[in-house]
Amino acid sequence: MEYIIDIQGIKKSYKKRKSKEIIQAVKGVSFQVKRGEVVGLLGPNGAGKTTTIKMMCGLLLPNEGTIKINGIDIGKQRLKALRHISTVLEGNRNLYWRLTVRENLEYFSGNRGLSKKAVSAQIDELLERLNLTHKANEMVNSLSRGMQQKVSIAVALLSNTEIIFLDEPTLGLDIETSYEVRKLLKDIAKEYNKTILLSSHDMPVVQEICERVIIINEGRIVSDERVSDLLELFDTKAYSFTVNSVLSDKNLKEIQNHFMAELELNDGMQSVITVTITHSEDFYKVINLFEEMNIEIDKVDRSIIDFEQVFLKIVKGEMKREIAATV
Template identity: 55%
Template sequence: MEKIIEVNGLEKIYKKKKTKEIVKAVDGVSFDVYRGEILGLLGPNGAGKTTTIKSICGLLKPNGGSVHINGFDSNKERLKAVNYITAVLEGNRNIYWRLTVRENMEYFAGNRGISKKAIQGKIEELLEFFNLKGKENELVSSLSRGMQQKLAIAIALLPGTDVILLDEPTLGLDVETSYEVRELLKKIVNEQGKTIIISTHDMPIVQEICDRAVIINGGKVIADEKVEGLIKLFETRAYCFTVEDELTNQQIMAIENHFLIVNIIENEINVTLEKEDDLYLIMDILKSEQTKIEKIDRTTVDFEQVFMQLIKEGNNHDSAVASH
């Protein structure tokens, strides 16, 4: 597959105003984005994800490393590099509420150097594609959150860039509209050949439409894998223990203290293990109160469980390193 974005050894350092302490928000982040894929760029709050996104979009200049977009170094040839990417940042920042739908599209096209006359055909096409035709003369402030989000994505498509970066594209949307946005994003890739980077906390959207996930925590990449592969990997760790008697409070506390992913319902214990030896640990906890095990089954996991487990493992690794 052809690489369209290459992030190599990205570093960004900040100095706290009050304490003058130096903080490394991004610490050697490297990953590639391939043409025609939907990539999930994920991480908990404060992980360095937003700094990475701003560096890719040319909004921040990193202290080290590089970002190449379609072969252009965004540090040395910023205008050429960012000409291949459009971003929709969280909060619908690329729409004006006091303009109509059509006026917004014409205005932001003009910002990218496209004349009003030249863009009319593209505007008509996008109004139809996003089911906004009947709303084209309405003020954006009167639209629903879902309509506003669809307009923001439509505006990002106007310049015809190869890459679209979407920050929290389903935030605040109802179930029906969230589903509609997901289907539109898949169409954009399949029918128009675009490359999409999604930054989100909405794990179901990652599981449903992303080909691959890059997960950042503590300023470092802790996972860069196919979504399907990550789920399969963690399915081998997911178990359901069915026991004859209800657990004691001490047993419940012991299990919850040792395992991040736990769901105990009556006589069923659903748990995701970090390593093979953990299977014996949970059996020892059950044995401590002579709790009889009726059966042990493998269970399925979703991507949210995978994400949480990877973050926990990354934090545990950092703690271990710090203690040395």
């Protein structure tokens, strides 16, 4: 089977509380995920992403459309479909705090029908792999947030499902622990050959781990592209110009008549403007334009675009203009 996740035309509406108004949270979302892919499912608050996730996890039923997990329609055979998914939820809702690390692993594997004896060796292997052996007999509520997150990931791996869904896996972690968890997730994707669906507002995590991103906004998919393609699209065409004067509204408008441009700084001494160009030769057109306006350029830098900037551009609707410019 080519696609382990196959979602077609799902829609979900809610009736607003204390009102007859109908809110369309999801307006016809469709996407597919191949086995072994690592995919980010992203969207700003209120975009319909959380509702989509809840439908994928069987917590909500769509008004229209189908969700198939490993070929099984979740609307018709919910429990059978969910046997193929493990979920690491945002926060600390994945563990029992009054159990030790080992007891948590034994308990949740038991929920999947696995005996303590059957998983004993695998638990030892995971504890060592995640550097948790020395914490095996400690209560989960005494662990740091990062340690708890690693235990949650161990629970998901122990279930041995084909799909792991990760909801905000680095939320609330300090920089060092976040880096450790990111490295762990990269290793999991590579070594365990899992299909991973990641939801996060931590864009460095998305950029580092995901091969592809699906971005939802206003209830619809606005982008479904490889991360490397999106970064390349934006990175190769953005330049930051520092000029030795205050850029007037008239000057800015003139530049924007020819190119996509944003004023980053106008401090009374210098101005910094970021210009996005379509073709390499357009760089020289920008230079000529500044010369015609008698604006002295102090320096030019390539604007380094990270995935957070790409995400914001897509959500603001600038993506279509960028793609159209390259055609």
